[in-house]
Amino acid sequence: MSAFSRFTPLIQSLPSTIPFVGPEAIERQRGRAIAARIGANESGFGPAESVLSAMREAASGTWKYADPENHDLKQALAAHLGTNPANLAIGEGIDGLLGQIVRMVIEPGMPVVTSLGAYPTFNYHVVGHGGRLVTVPYAGDREDLDGLLAAVKQENAPLVYFANPDNPMGSWWSAERIVEFARGLPETTLFILDEAYCETAPAEALPPIDALIDMPNVVRTRTFSKAYGLAGSRVGYVVTTPGTAQAFDKIRNHFGMNRIGVAAAIAALADEVYLKEVTAKIAASRQRIAAIATQNGLAPLVSATNFVAVDCGRDAVYARAIVDTLMSDHGIFIRMPGVAPLNRCIRISTGPETEMALLEAAMPAVLKKLA
Amino acid sequence: MSAFSRFTPLIQSLPSTIPFVGPEAIERQRGRAIAARIGANESGFGPAESVLSAMREAASGTWKYADPENHDLKQALAAHLGTNPANLAIGEGIDGLLGQIVRMVIEPGMPVVTSLGAYPTFNYHVVGHGGRLVTVPYAGDREDLDGLLAAVKQENAPLVYFANPDNPMGSWWSAERIVEFARGLPETTLFILDEAYCETAPAEALPPIDALIDMPNVVRTRTFSKAYGLAGSRVGYVVTTPGTAQAFDKIRNHFGMNRIGVAAAIAALADEVYLKEVTAKIAASRQRIAAIATQNGLAPLVSATNFVAVDCGRDAVYARAIVDTLMSDHGIFIRMPGVAPLNRCIRISTGPETEMALLEAAMPAVLKKLA
Numbered sequence: 001m002s003a004f005s006r007f008t009p010l011i012q013s014l015p016s017t018i019p020f021v022g023p024e025a026i027e028r029q030r031g032r033a034i035a036a037r038i039g040a041n042e043s044g045f046g047p048a049e050s051v052l053s054a055m056r057e058a059a060s061g062t063w064k065y066a067d068p069e070n071h072d073l074k075q076a077l078a079a080h081l082g083t084n085p086a087n088l089a090i091g092e093g094i095d096g097l098l099g100q101i102v103r104m105v106i107e108p109g110m111p112v113v114t115s116l117g118a119y120p121t122f123n124y125h126v127v128g129h130g131g132r133l134v135t136v137p138y139a140g141d142r143e144d145l146d147g148l149l150a151a152v153k154q155e156n157a158p159l160v161y162f163a164n165p166d167n168p169m170g171s172w173w174s175a176e177r178i179v180e181f182a183r184g185l186p187e188t189t190l191f192i193l194d195e196a197y198c199e200t201a202p203a204e205a206l207p208p209i210d211a212l213i214d215m216p217n218v219v220r221t222r223t224f225s226k227a228y229g230l231a232g233s234r235v236g237y238v239v240t241t242p243g244t245a246q247a248f249d250k251i252r253n254h255f256g257m258n259r260i261g262v263a264a265a266i267a268a269l270a271d272e273v274y275l276k277e278v279t280a281k282i283a284a285s286r287q288r289i290a291a292i293a294t295q296n297g298l299a300p301l302v303s304a305t306n307f308v309a310v311d312c313g314r315d316a317v318y319a320r321a322i323v324d325t326l327m328s329d330h331g332i333f334i335r336m337p338g339v340a341p342l343n344r345c346i347r348i349s350t351g352p353e354t355e356m357a358l359l360e361a362a363m364p365a366v367l368k369k370l371a
Numbered sequence: 372m373s374a375f376s377r378f379t380p381l382i383q384s385l386p387s388t389i390p391f392v393g394p395e396a397i398e399r400q401r402g403r404a405i406a407a408r409i410g411a412n413e414s415g416f417g418p419a420e421s422v423l424s425a426m427r428e429a430a431s432g433t434w435k436y437a438d439p440e441n442h443d444l445k446q447a448l449a450a451h452l453g454t455n456p457a458n459l460a461i462g463e464g465i466d467g468l469l470g471q472i473v474r475m476v477i478e479p480g481m482p483v484v485t486s487l488g489a490y491p492t493f494n495y496h497v498v499g500h501g502g503r504l505v506t507v508p509y510a511g512d513r514e515d516l517d518g519l520l521a522a523v524k525q526e527n528a529p530l531v532y533f534a535n536p537d538n539p540m541g542s543w544w545s546a547e548r549i550v551e552f553a554r555g556l557p558e559t560t561l562f563i564l565d566e567a568y569c570e571t572a573p574a575e576a577l578p579p580i581d582a583l584i585d586m587p588n589v590v591r592t593r594t595f596s597k598a599y600g601l602a603g604s605r606v607g608y609v610v611t612t613p614g615t616a617q618a619f620d621k622i623r624n625h626f627g628m629n630r631i632g633v634a635a636a637i638a639a640l641a642d643e644v645y646l647k648e649v650t651a652k653i654a655a656s657r658q659r660i661a662a663i664a665t666q667n668g669l670a671p672l673v674s675a676t677n678f679v680a681v682d683c684g685r686d687a688v689y690a691r692a693i694v695d696t697l698m699s700d701h702g703i704f705i706r707m708p709g710v711a712p713l714n715r716c717i718r719i720s721t722g723p724e725t726e727m728a729l730l731e732a733a734m735p736a737v738l739k740k741l742a
Contacts, residue, residue, distance in 0.1 A: 247382065
């Protein structure tokens with residue numbers, strides 16, 4: 001297939017890949033509609049009714065570009081977080097922000113430290129900028145903080161990434177350990193603390209905003225895609241120092257935010273009652289998933305996120321077979337970690353009871369078929 | 372202000388800038404609401420009612436990420452254009468796509484050819500990737516195609532950009548001249564033919580899709596932000612060879628599209644009646660703007676876009692004073708070209724009669740005040 005001949009050597013070296021195959025592509029490949037969409041850590045509970053109303057109302061203004069300064073959203077976020085608008089940068093979801101951060105820090109050949117089996121989209125961006133991934137195995141299904149720190153120092157790495165709570169395992173470290181990790185880093189290492197799942201985590205897992213806000217080498221990434229139920233709206237943000245936040249203005253797509261998504265995010269912040277309700281529902285759904293797993297002789301891991309990793313007790317081939325059979329026989333879309341030893345697990349997103357009931361009904365049949 | 376100390380040298384060299392100050396920022400700076408928003412080449416006519424309905428309906432699905440393959444939108448676009456889905460790449464507006472293209476082609480120091488005073492956001496991306504802008508002056512308020520081609524050859528430039536119809540002047544070249552330009556390029560030069568304003572252009576300005584579809588070094592960029600009235604939805608696309616289209620998969624943010632925007636774009640393609648109606652309204656509004664200009668002794672340029680450049684007959688200081696006074700005294704937001712000799716003009720976007728009436732009422736007072 002004929003492509004332009006003079007793309008940069010880096011671009012020519014990259015595969016035309018995708019970090020995740022989307023559920024729609026799975027539907028097309030299998031010729032089967034998804035009955036339970038509980039694989040992408042979206043929230044089937046959806047956004048608040050107040051948010052849906054705000055979105056529908058904002059539709060008529062969609063002929064206008066969004067405010068490139070994201071003034072109102074930054075004000076709302078700053079009030080929500082107890083910080084200043086200058087400490088924030090807004091982007092098209094955490095994925096978009098990760099791409100910007102990697103671009104700002106990484107030149108070809110530079111080492112980037114992350115956990116083996118952690119977020120593939122981060123790795124995608126690192127590879128896309130020519131970075132060299134230095135991976136540290138999980139320890140006991142948690143990020144190995146000591147190992148990550150040692151790797152940073154050994155490599156003199158300019159960038160380190162992990163999520164707390166973690167994806168794909170759902171585990172977490174205490175705020176104290178996170179702060180200790182950040183304070184132990186060289187100032188020349190940028191630490192991306194991905195808090196995509198912060199709203200569903202216990203308070204003790206989240207450093208107060210003030211605890212890291214003085215560190216130019218710490219960026220905390222957050223999103224409206226998980227607990228807020230707005231994955232399709234593409235709104236994420238970064239909390240860091242004003243100086244580091246301002247650096248995003250050097251390269252971001254200033255008019256890249258969609259107007260309805262911004263309106264949705266502002267409305268979501270205003271509806272604290274819903275957030276409380278939905279996080280309770282997510283917590284209950286975690287218990288429901290854990291119970292289904294246990295009923296079927298599988299071992300659910302404790303989770304601080306909107307999904308549960310379930311240890312299937314065997315190898316990746318077995319876990320993959322469960323994932324595939326749930327989809328092919330029952331239209332149930334889930335995912336699984338990509339790397340050993342995490343890939344002995346399957347990963348099931350929380351969701352409404354309809355989806356949970358489908359999972360509960362299907363799982364015994366799937367395991368029986370694979371026995 | 373304390374920023375991370377180890378951003379790349381390129382990033383450290385960049386200003387924290389913004390290609391355009393948004394109208395919301397102007398409102399905040401001046402403490403005055405905008406009464407007529409006719410400066411950003413948005414469409415105050417808005418999207419079709421059918422599109423607004425589709426958006427409101429899509430809101431309830433916004434808990435889901437959009438399909439990363441953009442399958443349905445590509446199918447609809449391919450049918451609309453008479454090409455294949457494989458010839459398309461989808462992105463977060465043309466601005467986002469321009470950033471991706473520049474990243475794929477430009478390494479620090481490489482020359483990039485464009486017109487002096489053309490689209491600032493393209494220049495922003497070039498500078499952001501360390502490219503060296505080689506600019507060719509407009510000739511008679513049109514892109515100087517011969518000059519651009521000569522500059523490409525002289526510099527052995529890997530990338531050349533212009534828009535047809537042009538922004539900020541509204542002028543255009545015939546399809547034949549565009550094809551001739553493309554065919555005259557070295558195969559090692561990627562040509563971005565920005566057709567953001569194609570829907571409002573005369574047919575003779577638009578090369579048939581087939582005319583350039585075999586060229587891996589030609590990418591045509593288009594958007595739903597202009598005639599379709601969906602600037603806030605952030606949906607743009609590229610038409611090129613399958614090989615070049617696939618290259619976008621190497622670096623794009625696969626889950627970057629917002630779901631309601633994609634639904635809006637699909638609905639917009641389906642409503643051909645509205646597109647016909649709205650392009651007629653835009654054409655009429657161009658005439659209205661031209662008449663207002665002429666009534667006030669100013670010289671409107673002929674336009675193929677959703678805006679009209681108006682020659683104010685003096686220098687940039689005068690044009691700027693008109694822009695500023697329209698806003699400060701009347702709340703009328705327009706813009707103007709940034710570089711001589713184009714900046715003897717002001718640039719007024721088409722829009723509904725309410726806005727046109729405000730412009731008509733304000734212009735004599737503004738010119739009198741400045742006389």
